[in-house]
Amino acid sequence: MLGALESKVADFAKREDQLQKELRTQRNIVTQKHQVTIDQAQGRLDREVSEAQAHLEAESARLKHVYERRRTRVERSHLVLTRHLPRRVREVRESWLGELQMRRFRLERQLEASGVINPEFTRRLATYQSQFTDLLHRTRDAFAGSSSFISMIRVRRKAPLPGPICG
Known part of the structure; x- marks a missing residue:
C-alpha cells in the first residue's frame, strides 16, 4: 500500500x-x-x-x-x-x-x-439785410482794437441771417 x-x-x-x-x-x-x-x-x-x-x-x-x-x-x-x-x-x-x-x-x-x-418786399428786405451786414462789418473794422465795445454791439441771434431771397 x-x-x-x-x-x-x-x-x-x-x-x-x-x-x-x-x-x-x-x-x-x-x-x-x-x-x-x-x-x-x-x-x-x-x-x-x-x-x-x-x-x-x-x-x-x-x-x-x-x-x-x-x-x-x-x-x-x-x-x-x-x-x-x-x-x-x-x-x-x-x-x-x-x-x-x-x-x-x-x-x-x-x-x-x-x-x-411780395416780390417788392423780398427785394427791399434783401437790400436792408445787405446794408445791415455791411454796416456791421464796417463797425467791427472801425473798432477792431476795442474788444469790449465789439462784444457790446455783437448781435445775438438764434439762427444766422438768411441770404438774399430770390425774387
Whole structure:
C-alpha cells in the first residue's frame, strides 16, 4: 500500500509539474499575444496622433493663409478708402447742399406762386439785410482794437441771417 501511495504521489507530482509547465507556456503565449496587441494599439495610436498633428498643422497653415489674404485685402481697402474719403465727404456735402438749395428754390417759387411773398418786399428786405451786414462789418473794422465795445454791439441771434431771397 505504501508503494501504491508513493507511486500515486509521484504521479501527482509529475502531473503537477506537467500542469505547471503547460500553465507557464499558456501564460507566456497570453503575455506575448497581449504584448503584440499593445504594440499594435500603440502603433495605431501613434499613427492617429501623427495624422491629427499633420491635419492640425495643415489647417493652421490654411487659416494663416486665409488670415493673411483677408488682412491684406482690408489694408488695401483701408488705404483706398482713406485716400478717397475727403473727396467722398466733399461730394456728399456738395450733393446735400445742392439738394438744400434746390429745396429752398422750389419753396420760394411755391410761396411766390401762392402770393404769400411780395416780390417788392423780398427785394427791399434783401437790400436792408445787405446794408445791415455791411454796416456791421464796417463797425467791427472801425473798432477792431476795442474788444469790449465789439462784444457790446455783437448781435445775438438764434439762427444766422438768411441770404438774399430770390425774387
